[in-house]
Amino acid sequence: MAFSIDRDRLIKELEDLGRFNRTPEEGVTRFSFSPEDGMAREYLLSIFASMGLKVSVDGAGNMRARLEGSDPDAPAVLSGSHIDTVLHGGCYDGTVGTLGALEAVRAIAESDLPHRHPIEVIVFSEEEGSNFGSTLSGSKALVGKYSLEDMENLKDPEGKSMAEMARDAGYEPETMADFLLRPGDIRAMVELHVEQSVVLESMGVPVGIVEAVAGIRVVEIRMKGTANHAGATPMTLRRDPLVAAAHIMAQIETLARGSGTGTTVATVGKIACFPNVSNIIPGEIRFTVEIRDVKAAGIQSVLDGISALAPAIAASRDISLEIISVSDSDPVQLDGDIASLSEECAAKRDIPCVRMNSGAVHDACMLAPIVATGMLFIPSRGGRSHVPEEYSDPDDIEKGVSLLADVLYELAR
Numbered sequence: 001m002a003f004s005i006d007r008d009r010l011i012k013e014l015e016d017l018g019r020f021n022r023t024p025e026e027g028v029t030r031f032s033f034s035p036e037d038g039m040a041r042e043y044l045l046s047i048f049a050s051m052g053l054k055v056s057v058d059g060a061g062n063m064r065a066r067l068e069g070s071d072p073d074a075p076a077v078l079s080g081s082h083i084d085t086v087l088h089g090g091c092y093d094g095t096v097g098t099l100g101a102l103e104a105v106r107a108i109a110e111s112d113l114p115h116r117h118p119i120e121v122i123v124f125s126e127e128e129g130s131n132f133g134s135t136l137s138g139s140k141a142l143v144g145k146y147s148l149e150d151m152e153n154l155k156d157p158e159g160k161s162m163a164e165m166a167r168d169a170g171y172e173p174e175t176m177a178d179f180l181l182r183p184g185d186i187r188a189m190v191e192l193h194v195e196q197s198v199v200l201e202s203m204g205v206p207v208g209i210v211e212a213v214a215g216i217r218v219v220e221i222r223m224k225g226t227a228n229h230a231g232a233t234p235m236t237l238r239r240d241p242l243v244a245a246a247h248i249m250a251q252i253e254t255l256a257r258g259s260g261t262g263t264t265v266a267t268v269g270k271i272a273c274f275p276n277v278s279n280i281i282p283g284e285i286r287f288t289v290e291i292r293d294v295k296a297a298g299i300q301s302v303l304d305g306i307s308a309l310a311p312a313i314a315a316s317r318d319i320s321l322e323i324i325s326v327s328d329s330d331p332v333q334l335d336g337d338i339a340s341l342s343e344e345c346a347a348k349r350d351i352p353c354v355r356m357n358s359g360a361v362h363d364a365c366m367l368a369p370i371v372a373t374g375m376l377f378i379p380s381r382g383g384r385s386h387v388p389e390e391y392s393d394p395d396d397i398e399k400g401v402s403l404l405a406d407v408l409y410e411l412a413r
Ligand SMILES: [Zn+2]
Pocket: 082, 093, 094, 127, 193, 362
């Protein structure tokens, strides 16, 4: 079934949503629970109301708008994303998947073609972590990974908690337990999102079908030697932790390339040098290692390599070494049947597509372990995202949303 989506209506709504923005002229800033977020939600609610959808909002602010099917007891098909942004972000990250799901559901509703399962547009709250430094907070609450206690403990830099902010925005965090996602109530979830990288653009392909989302492991390595005079200390009598760190970093690149999966990436993105003065041998170095892979074995291989190499390199220079775990998220495999269905639907429409992995995490990752979940990507111009220059071509948006409508209908019929 090929639905015709209203491209002009969708692009206008994308532009409209971009106006609910704390930093006009400097990208889009719309944090969850802010006045701008409230206005953007009112805007969406008015569209949901005009479509006659039944709306529910949970204690974390996740919003669901439901188009009934012929069987009200059948498990629902979900699609959506988030509308919050980073500071000075763009107009497309999250909103394409939110308004795209809305347009897809509207196209299905307007077609009058029958479907058995309800279809819901879902708008996740606080995906970007802009308030509390923790991503996917809304979807984590929805699947029970964040309790009310966690929402009380998650605080912004001013000390205001997620639960407090949710209350001030009119939600009732105490009721979150009543809204937890029950796997039996959901048939499938499909999230459309901008790719936020250059793979699709470089291939000239408008749609990516995501098979897996990379896990991310971050460790901090702390090395201590002896700070001393850079002129008076002979090379043979130094305990320089920066030189030791440099040897370890060079090995990390080798470990990532040789992890065996072919998909591992590892990055040293942050270094602190103390005292960081040109004529003093450093006394202490701290640096992060961020490792990503869609296969857990790749991440583990780099970690094992670091654990084997780093102590030896440090010891050979009489440097102390500590490896501290900072964060850890597992790789997520998406549903193979939804990927195949997406491919078939794309073929029927003559939309070129390619199977790929995601290096960024999305709300769909929280749902994937409990319900059949798929993701579709469309290209980001220049691969840029989380910046005001973020852009996706209306042609690609139209293709992605058309395909989404077909996939949602096939899952719901
Ligand atoms: Zn996003």
